[in-house]
Amino acid sequence: MTPASPRVGLFVTCLVDMFRPSIGFAAVKLLEQAGCVVEVPEAQTCCGQPSYNSGDRGDTRAIARQVIAAFEGFDYVVAPSGSCTGMLREHYPALFEDEPETFARAQHLARRTYELISFLTDILGVTSVEARYDGTVTYHDSCSGLRELDIKEQPRRLLRSVDGLKLTELPGAEICCGFGGTFCIKYPEISDRMVTDKAADIAATGADTLLAGDLGCLLNMAGKLSREGVLAGGRPVRVRHVAEVLAGMSGDLPPIGAAATSRAS
């Protein structure tokens, strides 16, 4: 049963914290509009994927313990990222299979942790948002959200409720963009091929805006689109986290990778 005013701990994610705090505020806004009480524990840094996916289990466990402790006591833990949510939900418990007490706490955290958009739709029953966005958007399905958490329809459902927004599907939307955490700097040439293909697919839609639910993928795709100078209707393709649009916060906020002076819609 969902409490009337669920107490939600926001897992900001390290990339949002550093690169795009507005996504965090968009998440807070959406959660509060949906009736949640939102808190942001100070003792959070990162979910630990950089060390986890590099084989450093020791540091990963130390970081996971910290997250587990910081988010104890909330009704829910919500993150504006499928990737970090996947880490907390699908991978933390397996890190502590040899420690029954921590394992139980990790499982308790895993069961309460959700990705932002699917939390709004699947847990809180939100079916529409109060936002306006004048543009044609296309949506990239980030891998972890799609394949670990079954997030596919949820963002599209809410985007359809945004006034003025036209959604056009991205061919190959489920194909990895080539970010992959440290992969993109360890194998830049392969990552480049993947994100070049992605940029071409995005350009082919003719959409003026690209949305996704994970900032890592968005930084990668925005960086490639701007490096290639991909235009839609004579202007650079605008790249945003889906929460910015759903929260109606795109008006004052330049798109990802765009100069602050260029007035964006």
Place this chain on the structure above:
Amino acid sequence: MQPTSHAFKANARQALDDGVLRRALDNMRGGFPAKRLAAVNRLPEFEALRDAGKTIKDHVLENLDFYLEAFERNVVARGGVVHWCRTAQEARDTILGICRTVDAKTVTKGKSMVAEEIALNDYLEANGVEPIETDLGEYIIQLRHEPPSHIIAPAIHLLKEHVETAFRAAHTQLDPNRPLSEPRQLTDEARAILRAKFQSADVGITGANFLIAETGSTVIVTNEGNGDLTQTLPKIHIVLASLEKIVPTLEDASTILRLLARSATGQEFSTYTTFSAGPRRPGDLDGPGEFHVVLLDNGRTAMLGTEFQDMLRCIRCSACMNHCPVYGAVGGHAYGWVYPGPMGSVLTPGLLGVAEAGHLLNASTFCGKCESVCPMKIPLPKMMRHWREREFEAKLSPSAFRSGLKLWAFFAKRPALYRAATGLATRLLGGLGRGAGRFRSLPLAGGWTSVRDLPAPEGRSFQSLWAAQRATRRPHATTLSPVSRAAQ
């Protein structure tokens, strides 16, 4: 073949620069995944079959000794011989020894990845026995003196123009002005040339998709029928198979066969599914005089009981590589050994060691597509991560990367220090990037900015902004919850 997996980066760079390879890979990416999806969609019980297949294989792996011994008893009962080989060298010597008993000059071969794994062709050639590949793709790459780039479509990296060139160079006895630009002309020519080889071969060697314990029979699937001619016409049939190919019953083989072709090529069944059980019996119209099964371990039993045991469920369908964006970018040769793509990135470190295969286990974004299409539900990304743990523990990853990671973890484990450091870095980068909104290059971030811009941070960390406004901010009004809307 000499592994070049350690040179994956250089191999990959070369592959990425190869425009012709790119065309060939684009053909593949446009083909296999769509055909598999259509086949899966036509079979409502496909997911249930995956579970059934996994259950069969898991059961076998827990009872491998029992089923292998039963298999041997039943092969022997039908007049065949089973040779147990721990290493590639033992398998090569065993096969050469059998060839020598009939003073074999030529050996026809059906497609076998295990034969590639033990580098059988080179060994036979060096010892005076001529191996002739009879699968069209294998025949083409044999003529070109190159290894397969894919486990079921060995010549997938080639265009038909390459095949024409190879045939004209090899088949010099034919009219040099013959037309050879159409696929049909190419297959007809290969067929005519190979027909004579089939008839004169002393020994036929095939692989096996399954070994069936209850019957002592072996199974191959092909689309060309070349396997049937390879194993029926010569005096001796040798089946070369790794020991995890065993299944308990014919029924089990049928279950997994329903998954195999659908996952591989999108066919419901391969054109030929051929069962072999022992040598020719009195009264049989055809068949070999001797039937040998060479059972290869070569490092596989060392994976039993470890976090890599699940890999031994693999049925070599190739769905993982057909759907892998990294394989799709660099092709199979870049992986530098026999098994490319995600299944290779898990199996190769098991067979060659992490030091040789370090790049393979790292060159994945963990996008998870491979696991989602694997008919045996093998958790490929998870096992690549386990290999990375082995690599990290053995201090085999590059030292600069390790120290960078350790430095990052030092901060990540100290939230107050982390907040201070990221708060500062964010302000600095945000200030520097404000004008353009992005960086075209940045010291220490060359891996990123060599191929794409780095969007600039907004300028303040979320934590610092939140701390500044927490005391005074007022929450947003509840406007979205179904409850509040119903009340409006």
